[in-house]
Amino acid sequence: MKVSIQGIKGSNHHIVAKNYFEKEVSLLECMSFDSLVDSLIEGKSDIGIMAIENTIAGSIIPNYALIDQHHLHIVGEYYLNIHHHLMALTGQKLTDIKEVVSHPMALLQCKEFFKNHKNIKLVEDSDTADVAKRISENQLKNIAAIAPKIAAEIYGLEVIEDEIQTIKDNATRFVIVQTKQSKLNQNSINKASLKFQLDHKRGSLAAILNVLSDCKMSLTKIQSLPVIEMPWKYAFFVDVTFDVLSDYEKAISIITIMAEDFKVLGTYNNGRK
Template sequence: MTKPIAIQGIKGSFHHEVAQRYFSDKAEVVECMSFDRTVDHLLRGDTDYIVMALENSIAGSIIPNYALIDNHNLSVVGEHYLDIQHNLLALNGQAISDIKEVHSHPMALLQCKVFFKNYPHIKLVEAKDTADVAKQISEQNIKGTAAIASKNAAQLYDLSVLAASIQTIKHNETRFVIVQRNNKNIERKRINKASLKFELDHKRGSLATILNVMSDCKLNLTKIQSLPKIESPWKYAFFVDVTFEDYKDYEKATSIMKLMAENFKVLGEYKNARL
């Protein structure tokens, strides 16, 4: 029996949409109101996969999620890029002039801030999940309140789209990763991207040396993110994503990096979703 996929949010959320696109439009999901809860389900064995947003083209990295993957020794086994389109949703028959409050996730509110400058009468209220607000408005028949959510949420909860694509920057993309407890067996010939983590001494040129190894071994650095080590002030862990054409080049690079860096770890090897 196939286990459901754990997502942050509920049906109609962007995480739900990624689960449908990556696995199947009929994929069953476990709805979680936090990323910590999704990880709990994975560690308990309630699910074999979780969908986790990792970075946004506007807002940048979701740093706590890097720590969740690392601290629990989880493995990234895939990725999916989703074009995020924010829509203003309300009960059927409502108009923008009827709306007094808009409830949504803080990130959605921030990304749509310019749109609401034209509607100073509307109060913006933070909520935990975009789709959850849409569901509450529908089930409780709440008038005068709107949600910022996906068109999927509008269809799922029978709401009207008062305004479409209201985000300030129209090309708004989020990278989601698919995470398991252990790396599943992916054919080596299909692997052309990896997520790595390492630490370095606080010495001049230590990071540059590692980056030179990547370059010399024909790896393309697509992401680098530093995260402070709480127990060691002013020392940082680095999370990097690299792509490559030949797995042997990647193997050579990692064999060298293991010797040069501290606490080197492969967080995942998978297929580049950009190709």
Template sequence: MTRALKIAIQGGPASFHETAAKELFPASTISTLSCASFPELCEALQSGLVDFAVMAVQNSLAGPLLPNYGMMDQYKLSVLAERWLLLDQTLMALPGQKMEDIQEIWSHPIALLQCCDYLNSQPQVSTKETSDTADTARMIKEGQISGVAAIASRKAAELYGLEVLNSNVANDTENYTRFVVLSREKQTNTANKATLLLPYPVVKFSLENLLGQLNQGTLELTMLQPLPSVNPGQPQEWVLELEGNKASCITQALAALSSVAPSYKVLGLYPKAEAPLPQDRQAGCLSPILTEQTELV
């Protein structure tokens, strides 16, 4: 009998991470380890408590979760696969509650950001950040907390017996998050997508040369953003993501990068997932230096 794979996720049952894990391992029997935070998730994988981890890295409305790329490097983890998941951000509360009864709306800060237009249309309601969308629904149910609504998935409303007050409260109903599978093992297989970290001097002094090298192949630059500095005042590393029509494009790009950035780091070589939205609708992935053609200072 095949052993179930153990997967670390951020959040608990009916969370978007759990849904993503099931979709990323469709042919496997899995059990999930719920983690309260992304560092806890990375620690669980690094320590060997789980076989893999599934972590969100990008949202089509809120943009990339840049600290998560830094954690991949910090914990020496590698990306194996990716998947985009449509998020059904749903407003829910205890049965019998009406919108006029709601004084607060609770959810994960990223979910609140994704739903800011709706929240701004409810000036009489305040918001509170929590660690997980689905777990917020559980807290409201178990605590029988009236006057409070949660933003979570419809699955969470069904699991915890909450009543849906409003469906699709995100700023855009086409609200997708990209999740990746993380492993302790570094992958060297060729693939048609690469996630890399570049040292700051390369981005500052050699960006034009670097992009010129990349343009020699059939490639698409899908992300170029500075990571938050671990130590204030120190130069940031930059995360770079490339997609190619075929694996040889990525191989050629890495060879070209070696001439201008020999100290770059590979966070993952893996099969690209079909993006549900065009690149110009992926919020905050390309630095202004590309979109505005300005120099770094």
């Protein structure tokens, strides 16, 4: 199986690939989520891993649009506790560091740490682990990366500050996507991701939410996105969990009639144990 990830070995996406799949997989490293989606569509990979939301930074809204626009199917999810470590060449100390380069999300999640180190310049980059790799390959002194500890192990760097994230209980939800529908055993399905549009009139969203409640669905996520070229019209992305598959099927049959552009983005097993 070939799995496409955003970033390179040593990234959080790499950690998810290692933890989610019980068998050895071949990684296809992609430097953007757009190229990750392209790899799936072009058949270069069988399955992809995409971060979709974080407990601190919130939803990664462009990824909802990518999944919808390219008709990808969510077939699983994984919740990863995020640990940010500051790493540099062996022998470098915090006082030697003049510049820290990392993904914007990592910088955002560690901003409190750097308030106490205002002499350090923060620079945005596309991937946490890729910065660690460049520091190692080019022997860049006075520059540090923020990355998972596995990146230091892979690229031979030294961790100079552990756990620098502002909020220690920091987790990211990743979705497992592919171009084909899920083939999970029905007994394993207890979560679904849905997308729909509604008329802009009073009570339309409340009516949908009432259907979900009446059908014993638990709403775990709702996210709105503007519909391109249709001002003030929104698409809603909803995640629901359920105990009985027939309750879910009943809800779907009703919402299909009530909502516009209704789509099931995926049915899968709830990743939160």
